[in-house]
Amino acid sequence: MHDISILSIIFTAALALICLFLIVAPFFKWDTFIQLSSKDQDIAATKEALLTTLNEIEFEYKMDKISHADYKNLKRQYEIEVAKIMKEEDQFVDTSVDKDLMAEVEKEIEEQMKNYAKKKGEGK
Template sequence: MHDITIISMIFTALLALTCLFLILSPYFKWDTYLNVSGKGQDLVSTKEALLTTLNELEFEYKMDKISHADYKNLKKQYETEVAGIMKEEELTIASRVDQDLMAEVEKEIEAQMKNYGQKKGEGK
């Protein structure tokens, strides 16, 4: 009888914790914890979304659905965000190129040092 009480308490506690987790889980952003290296892809999708929004904004302005002042303000805001993303992409690409270039230079230096060492050994 005592064993059944302990088992039922454990089962009740697990059930309560499961319910609590299911109730509270929508309030947490799990993708921020799970997304480790998706920043580059996130930038691309954000840029595409902003460019699409700019096209829709221009279409709505041409259809006289928004005022000229709103159009100018929103267009400037979205263009600034796209420019920032493009600059960040450019810096990322430049750093990759710099790293590749440095690796190539280091390989050439190693080859030259090895070649110089062999020539110096032959001269003695």
């Protein structure tokens, strides 16, 4: 009878640990492949804020709340800022993309296009 109580304690402890793991596991990120750095998130947030501001400026201009000169100046300023951010994003994408992988993908696309052209030519 003493053996049954020790076995039940071990089983209960194991069950409790499994339940604890299942409860706590969603709070941790297990996928390390898809992680955005805080800089990337800041750039995306800034870009979104600038684009929202551009929309608001256009809306205010259409509602005749700001003059045409002010609208053009503000729009130009914000468009320049958005362009700078887009260049930063492009540089990040260019450096993060594996060149060999892109070459392989382009090669596969060309092969598929050739196969499609052959099949289309045979169907005529």
